Amino acid sequence: MKKALLAGALCTMLAPGVAMADECGDVSVADMNWASGAIITRITEFLMVQGYGCDVTLVPSATTTSVASLAEKNEPDVVPELWVNSAPLFLKLEAEGKAQVAANVFSDGGVENWWVPDYLVEAHPELATIEGILANPELVGGRFHNCPDGWGCRTANDNLVQAFDFEGKGMEVFNHGSGETLAAAMASAYEAKEPFFGYQYGPSAVLGRYNMVAVDIGPYNADIHACNQTADCATPGISAYPSAPVLTVVTTDFATNKPDVYELVKNISFTSNDVSRLLAWQEENSASYEEAAVYFLTQNKDTWMGWVNESAAEKLGNLFN
Amino acid sequence: MATYDFIFDWLGLRDWCGARETGSAPMTMAELLAGGKKATADADAGLSLGDVWNVPPPSLDNLNEACPAIARTRDMTEAVENGFIAGKDPLNVVLDPMTQPLSWLLDGALALAEATPWWVTIIVLSLVVFWASRSWRLVSRVAAILFFLTIIDHFDFAMQTLSIIFVCAALCVLFGVPIGIAMSRNDRLQKIIIPILDMLQTLPTFVYLIPLIFLFSVTESKLYGIAIILYAIVPVIRLTDLGIRLVDREVIEAADAFGMTKRQKLFGVQIPLALPNIMAGVNQTIMMALALVVIASLVSAPGLGVLVLRGIRNLELGVGLVAGLGIVLIAIMLDRVTKEALARVNAANSVQRH
Numbered sequence: 001m002k003k004a005l006l007a008g009a010l011c012t013m014l015a016p017g018v019a020m021a022d023e024c025g026d027v028s029v030a031d032m033n034w035a036s037g038a039i040i041t042r043i044t045e046f047l048m049v050q051g052y053g054c055d056v057t058l059v060p061s062a063t064t065t066s067v068a069s070l071a072e073k074n075e076p077d078v079v080p081e082l083w084v085n086s087a088p089l090f091l092k093l094e095a096e097g098k099a100q101v102a103a104n105v106f107s108d109g110g111v112e113n114w115w116v117p118d119y120l121v122e123a124h125p126e127l128a129t130i131e132g133i134l135a136n137p138e139l140v141g142g143r144f145h146n147c148p149d150g151w152g153c154r155t156a157n158d159n160l161v162q163a164f165d166f167e168g169k170g171m172e173v174f175n176h177g178s179g180e181t182l183a184a185a186m187a188s189a190y191e192a193k194e195p196f197f198g199y200q201y202g203p204s205a206v207l208g209r210y211n212m213v214a215v216d217i218g219p220y221n222a223d224i225h226a227c228n229q230t231a232d233c234a235t236p237g238i239s240a241y242p243s244a245p246v247l248t249v250v251t252t253d254f255a256t257n258k259p260d261v262y263e264l265v266k267n268i269s270f271t272s273n274d275v276s277r278l279l280a281w282q283e284e285n286s287a288s289y290e291e292a293a294v295y296f297l298t299q300n301k302d303t304w305m306g307w308v309n310e311s312a313a314e315k316l317g318n319l320f321n
Numbered sequence: 322m323a324t325y326d327f328i329f330d331w332l333g334l335r336d337w338c339g340a341r342e343t344g345s346a347p348m349t350m351a352e353l354l355a356g357g358k359k360a361t362a363d364a365d366a367g368l369s370l371g372d373v374w375n376v377p378p379p380s381l382d383n384l385n386e387a388c389p390a391i392a393r394t395r396d397m398t399e400a401v402e403n404g405f406i407a408g409k410d411p412l413n414v415v416l417d418p419m420t421q422p423l424s425w426l427l428d429g430a431l432a433l434a435e436a437t438p439w440w441v442t443i444i445v446l447s448l449v450v451f452w453a454s455r456s457w458r459l460v461s462r463v464a465a466i467l468f469f470l471t472i473i474d475h476f477d478f479a480m481q482t483l484s485i486i487f488v489c490a491a492l493c494v495l496f497g498v499p500i501g502i503a504m505s506r507n508d509r510l511q512k513i514i515i516p517i518l519d520m521l522q523t524l525p526t527f528v529y530l531i532p533l534i535f536l537f538s539v540t541e542s543k544l545y546g547i548a549i550i551l552y553a554i555v556p557v558i559r560l561t562d563l564g565i566r567l568v569d570r571e572v573i574e575a576a577d578a579f580g581m582t583k584r585q586k587l588f589g590v591q592i593p594l595a596l597p598n599i600m601a602g603v604n605q606t607i608m609m610a611l612a613l614v615v616i617a618s619l620v621s622a623p624g625l626g627v628l629v630l631r632g633i634r635n636l637e638l639g640v641g642l643v644a645g646l647g648i649v650l651i652a653i654m655l656d657r658v659t660k661e662a663l664a665r666v667n668a669a670n671s672v673q674r675h
Contacts, residue, residue: 064634290350
């Protein structure tokens with residue numbers, strides 16, 4: 001809040017001649033507790049404050065808590081990077097008309113997969129396919145690292161595990177308690193150059209940092225995958241994951257009351273590659289989320305200039321010259 | 322032109338500081354917003370009141386602006402991380418054998434809980450409660466709670482939680498009481514241990530849990546076992562130390578007058594008289610172990626915590642609340658049993674109850 005006020009004050013100092021076009025008012029944006037979400041939030045905040053004169057409040061949040069808040073309190077106004085697979089409840093909210101999708105914040109979707117470390121595949125090339133892994137479960141550590149309870153991928157993985165008959169092939173399934181331990185298990189295995197086989201989604205800090213190879217599960221089949229995603233699927237089948245929908249979600253009130261800013265939010269979108277590179281840059285330079293946002297803004301002026309409307313483009317142009 | 326340039330110039334350290342390579346540090350938001358306006362303030366301009374009011378603190382980051390040789394705070398945190406990753410292998414060689422029995426105990430207890438049929442468990446637990454408290458009323462209450470948990474399909478989870486708590490609380494008491502006794506006899510040891518206890522109680526569990534995943538493996542039960550023990554052992558240590566120190570001086574004098582050896586004094590006088598405090602410590606240890614159930618489930622412990630997390634993540638408030646209620650019921654059960662056991666021990670040591 002203080003940052004927004006300070007930034008707003010500086011903005012006023014820099015462009016005294018420009019009249020405040022339309023009063024944007026207060027906007028609350030969810031500040032997700034992981035790197036890519038936090039960076040996208042800060043980019044959004046910057047564009048809103050500097051370009052549209054909004055008064056932005058960042059609300060520290062996470063996937064489930066933001067959806068809960070949207071469901072009960074109709075807050076915050078904007079939730080960037082919502083992984084719908086981890087919060088299937090959102091689809092119900094959308095159906096009820098409480099919230100709506102503003103954009104696919106990852107234009108080519110997030111990636112969900114089963115991964116093994118690259119050093120393992122170099123030593124044993126057959127581990128790049130699921131058949132190879134199941135034929136030699138001890139080479140990957142004899143254990144599959146599964147998603148925590150409550151994530152959409154847990155249901156899908158549980159069904160896939162049944163379809164592949166992990167138990168019969170001697171592959172133990174370890175159900176993690178939280179996403180943090182899942183990521184930490186992958187990181188610690190890679191650091192110690194130990195075998196690892198488990199689920200991870202990307203773009204994420206851990207996938208950006210370590211070279212993992214996606215296991216070939218087979219082709220994607222929409223019907224089979226749809227059944228796999230329900231808990232009581234009678235016939236679990238084999239299907240790879242499609243690209244995961246990762247959305248920017250807004251409340252319907254926000255969309256109706258602040259059409260200009262809503263247009264901006266609708267345009268904010270990145271490719272997975274962009275985000276991965278941004279995360280890798282952040283990692284290399286030990287940058288904070290804010291600095292990573294600044295890096296993106298300074299390096300990709302043409303891209304985000306295309307997101308804002310004309311008056312905002314003018315104001316922002318002043319800042320960068 | 323940074324605020325603290327003058328210190329390094331004055332101390333003659335400018336050469337040691339070195340020149341800043343342009344573009345080496347990521348641009349901050351403040352720098353971006355300051356943007357095209359070059360700062361026109363120069364050293365001769367003198368200090369204004371605004372400058373004094375807004376002086377930035379002499380933090381590592383601000384000093385680094387003036388003198389690139391000084392590490393930034395993020396370099397320090399990176400160094401801590403690298404130190405930990407470098408040191409974890411030798412640390413593992415020492416810690417793994419020490420902590421392996423904990424894994425075996427936890428896995429054994431969980432396997433036992435899983436293998437025993439529900440009615441055998443309820444009967445055995447009721448008998449244990451009777452032996453500890455000799456109170457039929459308490460036994461009927463405990464049996465009622467266990468039946469209730471069975472009826473709402475929470476029995477398996479409750480038994481998993483109960484086994485984990487039993488093992489961890491038993492180990493806490495096993496290690497905590499001797500440490501408390503040692504502390505009570507040695508003031509210097511107490512001075513060293515008390516800050517460690519303070520740290521264990523206040524350091525957020527998740528802070529040391531995630532690095533522990535690098536040390537041990539999240540798939541081993543000793544990870545959450547250690548988390549629970551480190552957090553819950555504190556009350557029993559503190560209260561044992563307090564209890565023994567609070568024994569009346571005159572009673573100790575009388576014991577000395579009778580010519581008791583140190584050992585006889587400890588086991589014959591001090592511990593029996595400190596028992597109320599020690600039992601209070603044990604009671605608190607069990608409560609704090611239960612408080613950690615959900616965090617333990619965040620690091621893949623089985624039990625009621627899993628249900629709570631499931632309820633939170635799926636926004637099924639009812640599931641979370643009922644599982645939480647289950648944890649509370651187990652806490653009440655253990656609290657009453659340990660209190661009754663304490664009352665019996667107290668009564669045995671003092672005037673006969675009518």
